[in-house]
Amino acid sequence: xxxxxxxxxxxxxxxxxxxxxxxxxxxxxxxxxxxxxxxxxxxxxxxxxxxxxxxxxxxxxxxxxxxxxxxxxxxxxxxxxxxxxxxxxxxxxxxxxxxxxxxxxxxxxxxxxxxxxxxxxxxxxxxxxxxxxxxxxxxxxxxxxxxxxxxxxxxxxxxxxxxxxxxxxxxxxxxxxxxxxxxxxxxxxxxxxxxxxxxxxxxxxxxxxxxxxxxxxxxxxxxxxxxxxxxxxxxxxxxxxxxxxxxxxxxxxxxxxxxxxxxxxxxxxxxxxxxxxxxxxxxxxxxxxxxxxxxxxxxxxxxxxxxxxxxxxxxxxxxxxxxxxxxxxxxxxxxxxxxxxxxxxxxxxxxxxxxxxxxxxxxxxxxxxxxxxxxxxxxxxxxxxxxxxxxxxxxxxxxxxxxxxxxxxxxxxxxxxxxxxxxxxxxxxxxxx
Amino acid sequence: xxxxxxxxxxxxxxxxxxxxxxxxxxxxxxxxxxxxxxxxxxxxxxxxxxxxxxxxxxxxxxxxxxxxxxxxxxxxxxxxxxxxxxxxxxxxxxxxxxxxxxxxxxxxxxxxxxxxxxxxxxxxxxxxxxxxxxxxxxxxxxxxxxxxxxxxxxxxxxxxxxxxxxxxxxxxxxxxxxxxxxxxxxxxxxxxxxxxxxxxxxxxxxxxxxxxxxxxxxxxxxxxxxxxxxxxxxxxxxxxxxxxxxxxxxxxxxxxxxxxxxxxxxxxxxxxxxxxxxxx
Numbered sequence: 001x002x003x004x005x006x007x008x009x010x011x012x013x014x015x016x017x018x019x020x021x022x023x024x025x026x027x028x029x030x031x032x033x034x035x036x037x038x039x040x041x042x043x044x045x046x047x048x049x050x051x052x053x054x055x056x057x058x059x060x061x062x063x064x065x066x067x068x069x070x071x072x073x074x075x076x077x078x079x080x081x082x083x084x085x086x087x088x089x090x091x092x093x094x095x096x097x098x099x100x101x102x103x104x105x106x107x108x109x110x111x112x113x114x115x116x117x118x119x120x121x122x123x124x125x126x127x128x129x130x131x132x133x134x135x136x137x138x139x140x141x142x143x144x145x146x147x148x149x150x151x152x153x154x155x156x157x158x159x160x161x162x163x164x165x166x167x168x169x170x171x172x173x174x175x176x177x178x179x180x181x182x183x184x185x186x187x188x189x190x191x192x193x194x195x196x197x198x199x200x201x202x203x204x205x206x207x208x209x210x211x212x213x214x215x216x217x218x219x220x221x222x223x224x225x226x227x228x229x230x231x232x233x234x235x236x237x238x239x240x241x242x243x244x245x246x247x248x249x250x251x252x253x254x255x256x257x258x259x260x261x262x263x264x265x266x267x268x269x270x271x272x273x274x275x276x277x278x279x280x281x282x283x284x285x286x287x288x289x290x291x292x293x294x295x296x297x298x299x300x301x302x303x304x305x306x307x308x309x310x311x312x313x314x315x316x317x318x319x320x321x322x323x324x325x326x327x328x329x330x331x332x333x334x335x336x337x338x339x340x341x342x343x344x345x346x347x348x349x350x351x352x353x354x355x356x357x358x359x360x361x362x363x364x365x366x367x368x369x370x371x372x373x374x375x376x377x378x379x380x381x382x383x384x385x386x387x388x389x390x391x392x393x394x395x396x397x398x399x400x401x402x403x404x405x406x407x408x409x410x411x412x413x414x415x416x417x418x419x420x421x422x423x424x425x426x427x428x429x430x431x432x433x
Numbered sequence: 434x435x436x437x438x439x440x441x442x443x444x445x446x447x448x449x450x451x452x453x454x455x456x457x458x459x460x461x462x463x464x465x466x467x468x469x470x471x472x473x474x475x476x477x478x479x480x481x482x483x484x485x486x487x488x489x490x491x492x493x494x495x496x497x498x499x500x501x502x503x504x505x506x507x508x509x510x511x512x513x514x515x516x517x518x519x520x521x522x523x524x525x526x527x528x529x530x531x532x533x534x535x536x537x538x539x540x541x542x543x544x545x546x547x548x549x550x551x552x553x554x555x556x557x558x559x560x561x562x563x564x565x566x567x568x569x570x571x572x573x574x575x576x577x578x579x580x581x582x583x584x585x586x587x588x589x590x591x592x593x594x595x596x597x598x599x600x601x602x603x604x605x606x607x608x609x610x611x612x613x614x615x616x617x618x619x620x621x622x623x624x625x626x627x628x629x630x631x632x633x634x635x636x637x638x639x640x641x642x643x644x645x646x647x648x649x650x651x652x653x654x655x656x657x658x659x660x661x662x663x664x665x666x667x668x669x670x671x672x673x674x675x676x677x678x679x680x681x682x683x684x685x686x687x688x689x690x691x692x693x694x695x696x697x698x699x700x701x702x703x704x705x706x707x708x709x710x711x712x713x
Binding site: 415 | 478481482483484500501503506508510512513514515516517518519527528530531532575576
């Protein structure tokens with residue numbers, strides 16, 4: 001009689017009912033949002049405290065330039081730096097202009113008691129640059145130069161259109177495809193690493209708890225290993241499902257909030273204007289179309305399939321190596337090669353984002369150790385069905401082989417205590433009948 | 434019930450068992466004795482089907498022992514272990530289920546055992562909250578919960594205070610009375626004398642002594658008698674050795690000269706003495 005079902009239930013329930021699982025599952029999306037939102041929020045915040053700047057202008061050409069406003073107050077001084085420092089205390093800083101900026105652009109200096117803030121520096125730089133540019137334009141003698149330069153400036157946005165099966169045009173975006181591919185491959189990499197090592201930790205813990213001998217006398221080692229692997233996989237899928245649902249809910253909420261903000265925060269004129277500019281740039285609609293151009297359902301299903309395949313492949317090896325050692329510090333010796341292979345897959349994935357149709361990418365999406373990561377990068381770029389099927393079949397074959405080998409190592413390994421085995425010994429375990 | 438025939442097992446650098454043969458009858462309590470590292474644990478692992486012998490055979494009811502017999506065997510390893518985060522009730526039920534009990538049966542039987550030991554209040558406690566002795570009790574229950582026909586106990590009394598030790602001993606006798614065969618590996622020779630009918634003494638992978646406990650003690654007797662004599666008001670108990678070829682009556686006559694014989698009893702060697710004598 002097989003106990004796999006029972007063990008899956010046990011492994012699943014003990015992990016899912018843990019407080020840490022619930023907290024991490026709920027907090028991770030919030031933290032990711034915070035990680036994106038916080039810098040954005042900080043960047044939009046301006047420091048509006050008053051600033052006093054003493055301008056020491058040796059050239060005398062820039063006195064017109066600095067006008068007091070709400071934030072900046074300028075004091076012109078004829079003294080040199082040392083003297084000015086004595087007369088003007090508690091100012092933000094001293095701007096020292098030695099001469100004509102068009103001939104010498106490097107010797108302007110900003111002195112301050114504290115480290116000058118980037119905002120102040122860039123504000124002053126912008127003013128000085130504007131002035132210097134204007135000076136140069138004036139000096140050139142070409143009357144309409146400013147207007148000419150403005151019209152020369154260009155900002156070209158390359159629109160990519162892909163023909164779909166029915167021959168209709170579909171607006172896509174290479175950047176969006178890249179982003180989506182990279183994101184999903186990163187996610188799968190993270191999942192495989194996280195849950196693979198969770199399996200290993202579980203095995204090592206059972207060994208160091210000495211519960212292994214009782215378990216082995218109660219059930220087949222293969223059931224024990226597969227039960228743990230599948231149980232943990234279900235934990236991973238549960239977490240993923242929760243995240244998908246949370247993302248859908250969050251985007252719904254954000255969209256409605258954004259909609260409300262639009263109508264409240266802007267008056268009609270502004271709203272009309274922003275819509276006008278968006279339409280003029282062809283921005284908004286294109287991104288929407290590009291996002292809708294991807295087959296999300298297909299990507300989601302294949303994400304799950306590749307996660308299961310890649311996870312089974314790696315976690316069975318993690319389980320095998322976990323069984324070979326009896327404390328967590330020793331696991332590193334055996335996981336190092338696995339970690340290197342997974343990292344390699346990650347690099348192949350990053351390479352694939354830039355070269356989605358290259359030979360190397362193709363082979364990497366077939367090799368089972370890299371295919372889960374690399375194929376997900378390729379998916380938004382449309383991959384032939386036969387390639388996906390073939391790569392999934394190879395992956396399936398490999399995890400059957402890897403679980404078979406792992407089970408053999410596991411069976412011997414779980415009852416070995418005391419000494420760290422060598423690679424040679426592990427190979428011998430594989431060959432035991 | 435268990436037949437071990439010419440079993441040998443060796444590891445990388447060590448021959449753990451050399452042609453061990455023993456027969457454990459149905460319904461008996463069998464003692465497995467031997468110094469540390471003698472090969473007891475290896476033999477036990479062969480009996481549970483965890484390891485296979487290199488040569489020879491290990492049979493249970495005439496069939497080769499394998500892990501598929503887990504539901505018939507209850508095994509308490511010397512190294513105890515439970516899932517620390519699990520609750521007591523859950524833990525016991527999980528093991529019962531793993532060894533083939535239905536969910537209802539497992540639940541019922543868990544209640545029974547908790548009640549028997551008077552520890553119903555522990556049911557919702559996590560293992561990590563229990564003291565070592567308490568955890569040992571739970572471990573004992575997990576070993577016997579599925580009503581195994583064969584119970585293999587490796588040092589079952591270690592970690593228990595005398596009161597709990599007695600309770601476990603009583604439970605072993607009760608289960609044995611219900612027909613469970615028990616294999617007991619222990620260094621506690623006193624419990625061997627009270628519990629075991631037969632023993633095997635293993636040293637360095639070999640069986641050096643085997644048979645009925647009482648018979649072995651007879652075999653090792655050294656004609657030493659415990660004699661209590663009264664001399665006037667004083668009573669004195671002494672160990673006196675009987676001479677070679679001397680009959681009991683002659684021996685009595687000899688000691689009667691020293692005083693009035695109040696008590697006269699042959700002193701059989703303890704299992705402890707036999708153990709030390711055989712092994713060293």
